Amino acid sequence: QVQLVESGGGLVQAGGSLRLSCAASGRTLNTYTMAWFRQAPGKEREFVAALTWRVGSTAYADSVKGRFTTSRDNAKNTVYLQMNSLKPEDTAVYYCAAGLYYTVIFHAKERYNYWGQGTQVTVSS
Numbered sequence: 001q002v003q004l005v006e007s008g009g010g011l012v013q014a015g016g017s018l019r020l021s022c023a024a025s026g027r028t029l030n031t032y033t034m035a036w037f038r039q040a041p042g043k044e045r046e047f048v049a050a051l052t053w054r055v056g057s058t059a060y061a062d063s064v065k066g067r068f069t070t071s072r073d074n075a076k077n078t079v080y081l082q083m084n085s086l087k088p089e090d091t092a093v094y095y096c097a098a099g100l101y102y103t104v105i106f107h108a109k110e111r112y113n114y115w116g117q118g119t120q121v122t123v124s125s
Helices: none
Strands: 003-007 010-013 018-025 033-039 046-052 058-060 068-073 078-083 092-099 119-124
Touching: 003 092, 018 033, 018 092, 018 119, 033 068, 046 068, 046 078, 058 068
Parallel strands: 010 119
Antiparallel strands: 003 018, 018 078, 033 046, 033 092, 046 058, 068 078, 092 119
16 A cells, blocks of 8 residues: 655746645555646546656656656655646646556556545646
């Protein structure tokens, strides 16, 4: 079992920044791929970014490349999503997810077994 708790969401103006955190516990995390997804009202949950805990490789959706960065803090068992140059279309509930994939990154939400409760990000224009 892996428990995930997100924090850091909020309301920000377009062009602003937020940093989301995902605190993980329960298992040895260096075998997991950690991903961020988001879901806007009336839309499917979509892949945003992911990181492999063991080697730190990353992947991003085209819509966030160059604006978002995911990273990890091994000592704190925490993954971060730094979001810069935010746009109104980034408004969504953001979820942290984990899957036992060692060094492989999947974009499909069905691949991930563990999910956090989500945190709301609202970007005003």
